[in-house]
Structure formats: structure tokens, C-alpha cells
Amino acid sequence: MGFAVVEEDTITTYEQIAEWWNKKYSQPNYWGKSFDEFQELLPSGTILEIGAGAGRDAKDLIARGYGYYGTEPAAKFVEIARAKNPGARFEQLSVYELEPAEYDGFWAAAVLLHIPRPRIQEALSTLRAAVRGGAIGFIVIKEGDGEVVEVQGDYPRLFTLWLDADFRVELSQAGFEVIKYHREVKSERTIWLRYIVKAI
Known part of the structure; x- marks a missing residue:
């Protein structure tokens, strides 16, 4: 299945702003203690990793000794990520295109928030099929209710906002159990909901 129009627009935006994004959000250890947990x-x-972006988190994960496979639908991000992480494997691929596999864990930081609400179960179920039973995963989404298209300049991006209780239902239906949860007020407009989950 292809992308919804709002998803295509979001990917196009990231193609256009990839260099700027890489410079603005390249600081290491971005998710702090969540890496340790x-x-x-x-x-x-x-x-x-799904939504690997410019390869920022990949660098931290690889440094911690993990084997790594990064997927990212925006081609420009893949190009930057490969340059930043020589020898690491990155492919231009969306979460919907993942093949069934047996990965030991997954990393989905601030990426599922770009999935339209009606497709979140499709995305989570495809992700569940790509990891082994007992796999550990990290997910970050934004708190809120509904879908918002944010436009900066000429660049629109879809954000699907979630209440914790609603997102937990989706996780459970897809075969994930919440192990750790943290609500972080990042700024006046951003509240991160961080989950460490286990595939069941």
C-alpha cells in the first residue's frame, strides 16, 4: 500500500529540509537516559530503526555495540545518514514496507507521530512482525488529540497526536507490552511520550 497524501507531503518536506534538520538536531545522546534504560x-x-532521519540516533546505537539496520523513507536523509555512519546499513524504506524478520529490538523515536491515525495499527503490526518475540522497542510520540498539519514556510508536515491511554490500546492490539513510560514536557508546544515496550 502506498502513502496517503499527507504522508507524501511530509516526506517531501523532509527531502527539502534534510540539510537544515541535520544541522539543527545533530546533538549526540538526544534521548538521554532512555538509551541507558x-x-x-x-x-x-x-x-x-524506523525513521532513521539523518542518522543521529544510529551513531549512538552503533557506539553502544548494537548491530544496526536503519530505514527511512526520505532519500536525502538516507544519503546524509550513510555519510555520517560509514559502514552502517541504511535503506530508503517506510514502516509499511518492512519484511517479517527477527530483529532483537527496534528504535522509533519521533517517527510514528507522522503516521495518520487510521493507519497506526497497520504500522505497529508491520513493525511487530519485523521483530522477534521478546524484542525490546523504543517509541516516542507527541501528546495531544487529533491530527495537525504544521506548515513552516512552504513545508507541511503531518503530526498525529496521542493521549497515553489511547496509544496504549493501539500498542496492546499490535502485540506490544509497555515496560517503561515517561512523559516529558519538552517545551510549551511539545510534550513527548516515551515508551519502552516488549514484543509479546
């Missing part, structure tokens, strides 16, 4: 539950193994 994740590794406590999964000390080693091979990680699947």
Missing part, C-alpha cells in the same frame, strides 16, 4: 533491557543484539 533501553540497553538495560537489551544489552546487545541487532536493532531495526
